[in-house]
Amino acid sequence: MKNETSHNIEWESISKYLSGEMSEEERTAFEKLIDSNSEYAQIVAASEKDLGLVEDVIQIREKYNSDHAWNQVHSRISKPDNKNMSILANQNFKRVLQFAAMIVLVIGLGLVSNKVYKDYLSPYKTFISKAEDSSKTIVLADGSTVTLNGEAKLVYPKKFNSATRNVSLEGEAFFDIAKNPEKAFIITVKGAEIKVLGTSFNVIAQEDKVEVLVESGKVQFSELENNEESVILEKGDFAVLKENSLNKTLMNDDNYLSWKTQKMVFRGMPLKDVAKVIERTYRVKVEFESNDIANEKINTTFIQDPLNVVLTNICMSKSLTYEKKGQTITIKKGI
Incomplete structure (x- = not known):
């Protein structure tokens, strides 16, 4: 079991992690840190979510091209007999558009940092x-x-x-x-x-x-x-x-706390009921190739055994085999 501990928040590391700039070794070490500290996990999750907001703001800024906007306006207001005034308007209006784009970006970044710090400083x-x-x-x-x-x-x-x-x-x-x-x-x-x-x-x-x-x-x-x-x-x-x-x-269910104790006791229990205990203990989905297999009964006990050891022993005792795809396990007849 992993206990929550206290760590200083390393924003540079969080930035490298979210941007994919970490090496495989650094990433593994950083993910262990996240797993061991819920506070860190919250901040990383919030930062990752808000990173999408930043990207949206940047995309808006990129789409709102001040040069292009000015060119459109320029074609309407500039006249051959007022060239100097046209150039001056060009420069001033262009600065206004660029400044507006910068304000949008700053506001977006401010919202992001405000949310992260608000979560971080919350009493809960x-x-x-x-x-x-x-x-x-x-x-x-x-x-x-x-x-x-x-x-x-x-x-x-x-x-x-x-x-x-x-x-x-x-x-x-x-x-x-x-x-x-x-x-x-x-x-x-x-x-x-x-x-x-x-x-x-x-x-x-x-x-x-x-x-x-x-x-x-x-x-x-x-x-x-x-x-x-x-x-x-x-x-x-x-x-x-x-x-x-x-x-x-x-309570008369020996396996009610198996998810915590990793201890499972099966006394003449059909495999379909065994499957329910395994699903709750290891957070997987267990299926059967046929009802005949699901109704097979077993007598055995497992104490803090890995999932593959549990499945292997169950299948060997009944001449069965299993196939695991993702979090789904299918128990079949042996070859």
Whole structure:
């Protein structure tokens, strides 16, 4: 796992990276820096986006050719019997057009730099994990850690200065909260709120439901629109908020946290269900050549094994083979 660290912002390096002027070695090192620091990643992403704005401004300036514009005007206002006045107008009007073009460019660059610095100086940070990431860990200002599954979004303050420690989440994440009885930690998700003082738990915030699994400590899980609709969850408790209904139960899925622990346990499980666990753990898509293969059952356990090792072992046990194209895996009968 990679923890967020603090780095000085090197604008020259960001410029070289975005302009493609880095060597392969420099680029690799710089991308490792981006991966290890969400603040850097935000600034690079904002700079890359705003670079498009600069290019648009430049294109407008290039299209607005002052020489060409003057030539058109000159052909209309210059007369043979007023040559000196024509030359003077030429020079003055040309300067006006060039100055106007410069103003447009400066304003464009000002908008870009203003946005970058505004994001940089904001009291909040936003981190969005990549689709292929399954265990990106961020350390918050109070020492709490948040491990995000792929395509999760976390918004959090750079410093917890208020009476409570508030963050918001979209997607899935595992929270390990630093204890502070005087300052509750509150997570806002779609239609729900999770309040803790110090504990560890998993949250999935989807479009139609919110799930919470508590690994240690105690959590208060509430519906935002109805404060009376809440439950207290302790170790092993699992609750789901769906369609304004909040239900508490026990978790009996050994692989619910496999995306974080990289541990998968399969006990007489059909490959079609195994595939769902693999997809969630490694952020891939698994398909089968036939239903017969999908219904094959296996008994095995994997602990922090790379995806290729998992697939190879599963296929060998059933005389199967697999083909990987991008993030899609197809399991087929062996030759």
